Structure formats: structure tokens, C-alpha cells
Amino acid sequence: MHIKTKYPQLCGAVRPNANVLSKRLGDEMVLFHLDTDHFYELNGTAARFWEMLHAGHTPEEVRQLMLEEFSVDPGQFAEEAEALLNSLRQEDLISVDE
Amino acid sequence: MIQTTREGMVASVSTEALALLRLQFARQHYIRLPELLEPELVDFLQEQIDRGKFYERVHEGIESNKELCMAGNTAFGALLLLMNDEKLFELIQDVTQCERIRCFEGRVYRVIPGHGHHDSWHDDIGENRLVAMSINLSNVPYAGGSLQIRERASGEIIEVENAGIGDAVIFRLSPRLQHRITDVQGQAPKTAFAGWFRARPNFSALLKQQIEPERKVHAGGSSPQFLPGLNN
Numbered sequence: 001m002h003i004k005t006k007y008p009q010l011c012g013a014v015r016p017n018a019n020v021l022s023k024r025l026g027d028e029m030v031l032f033h034l035d036t037d038h039f040y041e042l043n044g045t046a047a048r049f050w051e052m053l054h055a056g057h058t059p060e061e062v063r064q065l066m067l068e069e070f071s072v073d074p075g076q077f078a079e080e081a082e083a084l085l086n087s088l089r090q091e092d093l094i095s096v097d098e
Numbered sequence: 099m100i101q102t103t104r105e106g107m108v109a110s111v112s113t114e115a116l117a118l119l120r121l122q123f124a125r126q127h128y129i130r131l132p133e134l135l136e137p138e139l140v141d142f143l144q145e146q147i148d149r150g151k152f153y154e155r156v157h158e159g160i161e162s163n164k165e166l167c168m169a170g171n172t173a174f175g176a177l178l179l180l181m182n183d184e185k186l187f188e189l190i191q192d193v194t195q196c197e198r199i200r201c202f203e204g205r206v207y208r209v210i211p212g213h214g215h216h217d218s219w220h221d222d223i224g225e226n227r228l229v230a231m232s233i234n235l236s237n238v239p240y241a242g243g244s245l246q247i248r249e250r251a252s253g254e255i256i257e258v259e260n261a262g263i264g265d266a267v268i269f270r271l272s273p274r275l276q277h278r279i280t281d282v283q284g285q286a287p288k289t290a291f292a293g294w295f296r297a298r299p300n301f302s303a304l305l306k307q308q309i310e311p312e313r314k315v316h317a318g319g320s321s322p323q324f325l326p327g328l329n330n
Contacts, residue, residue, distance in 0.1 A: 023106065023180070030179060032178075042326070042329075046325045080324050080325040091328065
């Protein structure tokens with residue numbers, strides 16, 4: 001199976017929604033969606049993941065940076081990053097051009 | 099300068115400016131942060147506030163008072179998120195010499211002249227409140243509605259000149275002091291986002307108390323070990 005088929009969002013162009021405010025407080029990232037009035041929390045490594053996306057890095061760049069920054073199995077990272085991106089997209093916090 | 103934009107807080111305060119703010123707060127019990135909210139952000143918030151639903155509210159523990167309080171909406175959520183900022187917390191701690199701030203809790207209130215909205219002397223002490231802040235979000239300048247701070251022992255009153263739109267007034271909470279907002283006069287109402295920097299809880303816990311019960315949205319079918327899921 002091609003990596004692009006298995007992890008379409010990780011290989012896509014991801015853009016954080018401009019109508020989402022984010023704030024880092026300690027290890028947490030709190031997001032507020034201006035269109036839905038919903039708050040979200042991302043903790044620890046997921047907060048770092050969002051921070052890198054928000055800084056304009058592509059998912060591939062985030063993958064490389066996080067594999068350098070953290071001791072994590074690349075396969076596990078890919079699975080979990082894809083799932084997190086899926087959650088973020090479902091909540092309209094990001095858009096993904098696959 | 100310290101200013102909040104949609105992207106976050108921009109803080110660039112010189113050592114000299116910081117020393118002056120410390121001195122002002124020590125002497126007069128308040129400081130002003132002009133344009134704490136950038137004008138573009140104020141415009142956005144005012145639009146949302148104008149669509150907001152207000153209900154009459156009487157604060158318990160204050161002799162006689164009545165105001166309109168805005169129900170939770172986009173403006174409230176955005177203000178709550180933007181004011182819970184570590185750079186702002188550090189600045190307030192430095193200027194006021196208060197203990198560590200962990201959250202800011204506030205509400206959007208409106209006072210309309212001729213509607214019986216008024217305030218009485220009170221101190222807001224309790225619930226781990228450290229310092230108070232009020233940000234002017236009125237659409238136009240209003241008359242009256244100014245903050246007064248009173249020395250409890252001497253009765254001496256400090257009059258705080260009304261803030262410009264988007265400006266913040268930070269003022270001391272102490273058992274030795276009381277404060278109130280004078281009646282608003284004329285035609286224009288006063289609208290402000292006001293509340294307290296608190297030592298506890300932290301922002302995450304405050305959100306859970308105030309907004310809605312936690313609902314966890316897991317990132318995948320199995321619990322992720324490295325990247326925790328999204329909490330809503």
C-alpha cells in the first residue's frame with residue numbers, strides 16, 4: 001500500500017482554519033473556533049503538533065521535526081498523526097487538500 | 099506596548115516603562131493599558147457583542163447593583179481565550195507584585211442609562227482573585243460610568259478617567275480598598291469585558307467549570323500513545 005493512500009492527510013496540504021484562535025498555556029494548547037463557539041484542548045505532543053502546523057509547516061515537515069524532537073516510532077507517529085489530523089478536520093479546525 | 103491581536107499578545111515593554119507602571123500601580127492602585135485590544139479586533143468583538151443576548155444580573159454580596167450580562171457567544175469565548183495569556187499574566191504579576199496568576203475570568207456587561215443599572219461599593223475579594231481588569235468595548239464614548247476606588251479607612255476616593263475604546267484598566271483588589279462604577283448618564287450605554295486575574299484554578303479547569311462538560315473526541319479507533327486526541 002502506498003503511504004499516500006494509507007495516510008492521505010499526512011501527505012496533503014494542511015491549513016489551520018483562520019477562524020480558529022489558539023493559545024498555548026504551559027503544556028496545553030487551547031483552541032477556540034469562532035464559527036462554532038467551541039473550545040478544544042490539545043495536550044503535550046499534540047499541542048506541539050498544532051503549533052508547528054500553525055507556524056506554516058507541512059505535515060511532512062512536522063513529521064520530520066517531531067521525529068527529531070521526540071523519541072517515537074515513525075510508524076506509530078504516522079498512524080497517530082493521521083488520526084489527529086482526521087479529528088482536527090472533522091471539527092473544521094483545519095482544511096486538507098489531499 | 100502590549101496589544102492583543104487575533105494571533106495573540108504582542109508585548110514589548112521597556113524596563114523604564116515597566117518601572118513607571120509599577121510606580122503608578124503602587125501609588126494610585128490602578129494602571130491603564132491603552133489599546134490592549136487592537137482596533138481591528140475591537141471592531142470584530144463589537145459586531146459579535148451587538149448580536150449578543152443580554153440578561154439582567156444582580157451580583158450577590160454587593161449591597162445594591164444591577165447590570166446587563168451577555169450570555170456566552172463568540173465574543174465572550176474569544177475574549178476569554180485571548181485574555182488568558184501567559185505574557186499578560188507575567189506583565190500583571192510584575193507590575194502589581196501579585197502572586198502567580200493562573201487564569202482570567204470575566205464577563206461582558208452593559209449598563210444603559212435610565213434602566214436602573216447601578217453599582218455599589220464592593221471589594222471583589224475572594225475566590226482566589228488577585229487583580230481586576232476592565233476593558234472598554236463600548237461602541238461610542240459614554241458619560242459617567244467611571245471607576246472609583248475608595249480607601250476603606252480614610253474614605254478617600256480615587257477617580258479613574260474613562261478608558262478609550264479597547265483600553266484596559268487594571269486595578270488593585272485589597273481588603274483596604276473598595277470600588278464601584280458610577281451611574282452612566284446621557285444616551286450612550288457602557289459595555290465592558292471585566293473580571294479578575296485569579297491564582298486558581300488554571301484556565302483549563304476554568305473552562306471545564308464554565309463552558310460545558312468535557313467531551314473527548316479520540317483521534318483514532320484505539321487510544322493514541324504519542325499524540326493525545328482532541329478534547330472538546
